[in-house]
Amino acid sequence: MTELSLNILDIAENSVKAGAPLTEITVKAETAQNLLEIIIKDNGCGMTKEQVDKVIDPFYTTRTTRKVGLGIPFFKESAEAAGGSFFIDSEVGVGTTVKASYELDNIDRMPMGDLTATIHTLVTMHEDMDFLFTYKVNENEFVLDTRELREILGDISFKEYEVSQYIKDYLKENITSVTGEIII
Amino acid sequence: MKSLEELKAIRDKMKNQVGIRSEEENTTRVVVGMATCGIAAGARPVLTAFSDLVQEKGLNNVTVTQTGCIGLCMYEPIVEVYEPGKEKVTYVKMTAEKAAEVVNLHLAGGTVVSKYTIEK
Numbered sequence: 001m002t003e004l005s006l007n008i009l010d011i012a013e014n015s016v017k018a019g020a021p022l023t024e025i026t027v028k029a030e031t032a033q034n035l036l037e038i039i040i041k042d043n044g045c046g047m048t049k050e051q052v053d054k055v056i057d058p059f060y061t062t063r064t065t066r067k068v069g070l071g072i073p074f075f076k077e078s079a080e081a082a083g084g085s086f087f088i089d090s091e092v093g094v095g096t097t098v099k100a101s102y103e104l105d106n107i108d109r110m111p112m113g114d115l116t117a118t119i120h121t122l123v124t125m126h127e128d129m130d131f132l133f134t135y136k137v138n139e140n141e142f143v144l145d146t147r148e149l150r151e152i153l154g155d156i157s158f159k160e161y162e163v164s165q166y167i168k169d170y171l172k173e174n175i176t177s178v179t180g181e182i183i184i
Numbered sequence: 185m186k187s188l189e190e191l192k193a194i195r196d197k198m199k200n201q202v203g204i205r206s207e208e209e210n211t212t213r214v215v216v217g218m219a220t221c222g223i224a225a226g227a228r229p230v231l232t233a234f235s236d237l238v239q240e241k242g243l244n245n246v247t248v249t250q251t252g253c254i255g256l257c258m259y260e261p262i263v264e265v266y267e268p269g270k271e272k273v274t275y276v277k278m279t280a281e282k283a284a285e286v287v288n289l290h291l292a293g294g295t296v297v298s299k300y301t302i303e304k
Contacts, residue, residue: 001224010223017252063219065255071220117228124235125218125250152191161239162194170186177185 003113004038004102007075009121011040011098014071016126018044020095023122024132027115029104029184031138036084036102036109036184043095052090075100082109104184112184116171119144123167124158135175137182142174212246212291213266214238219253225260226279233283234263238291246291259302265290274302 001007008025015023020042028037047055054060056076061069075098076086083103090096102109119133123146133144149158149167158164216222216231234248256262259276263286266272273296275286282300289295 006223006228009218009228010220013218013223063253065253066221066257069220070224074220074224114228117232121228121231125231148188149191152188153195156195156198159235159239160198162198163191164235164239166186166191166194170191173186 001074001078002110004078004110005113005115005118007071007078007100008038008040008115009118010071011075012118012122012131015040015042015044015096016122016129018042018046018096020044020129022130022132024134025119025122026134026136027112027184028134028136029138029182031104031182034104036104037099038101039097039099041095041097046092046094046096047090048092052088055088056086072098078102078110082106084109115175116168119171120164120168124164127158135178137178137180137184140178140180142178144171144174209268210245212268213264214246214248214291215251215264215266216248217252217254217260217262218250221253221257222260222262225257225277227261229280230261230263230278230283233280234287237284237287241287241292243287243291256302275300276302 001010012023012025023040023042026039029035055069055072058068058070058073061067063069072088079086079100079102083106084101087099088097115135119131123131130146135142153163156163158167214234216227216234218227218231231248231250238246238248254262261278263275263278264272265275275282278300286297286300289297
């Protein structure tokens with residue numbers, strides 16, 4: 001992966017596959033603590049203890065189309081290479097939480113990249129699922145809750161041209177504004 | 185700055201429009217591989233390009249969706265096009281630029297862009 005937002009997309013796709021009605025994606029940066037945190041928490045099917053132990057192994061996957069599973073290892077590596085840490089916890093029937101932290105100014109921390117594209121892709125491609133996206137930089141915060149959008153839109157699809165463009169612009173403007181001058 | 189009020193205005197405008205979605209059996213499906221292999225190879229901008237261009241051009245008979253890994257990771261980003269009554273077309277090593285060509289020539293124009301298909 002070349003940007004952290006791609007890791008977020010990849011890990012959140014696991015939540016989608018786990019049938020999670022709600023996936024919470026939190027990106028939080030605090031300059032005073034030199035900390036960047038990414039948390040992806042879902043209420044999908046969850047995993048057994050044995051599976052959780054195995055998912056950090058690149059040679060473990062539940063797929064039958066190939067023999068490697070690099071999503072979690074990539075994400076873990078991205079954090080550990082940048083002075084950070086990685087955490088995963090899961091419970092069958094409850095859900096999974098994945099958390100990666102980074103030193104914000106670490107030279108080996110990958111840039112966040114196009115967070116708008118990641119959230120927009122998730123939201124518009126999985127209309128049967130809800131996403132709660134929280135983006136916080138120091139004291140500034142932006143929250144996108146698809147349940148709120150759905151309440152406004154009723155049965156109008158997120159994929160409708162104007163709606164999709166609105167969501168994209170809404171994300172982009174707010175993410176840019178919350179980021180300010182900080183390099184994320 | 186965009187607000188949710190604006191979304192309400194879009195909703196009110198759209199409520200008065202009659203949907204012109206085509207029937208299920210006439211729908212062409214564009215499927216983009218979005219597993220780790222696809223994403224790492226650049227599938228996200230490819231998917232965005234297809235969604236945006238199909239909407240922009242008003243191709244109401246085309247839906248853009250995503251799938252997992254089909255086991256050809258070295259050819260990612262992979263895009264499959266399923267047209268009713270025709271054989272599946274598999275595009276490989278796609279980019280947003282190539283996606284624009286496929287939308288124009290294949291989805292809108294009806295001609296498969298064979299230089300990007302898997303046989304080449």
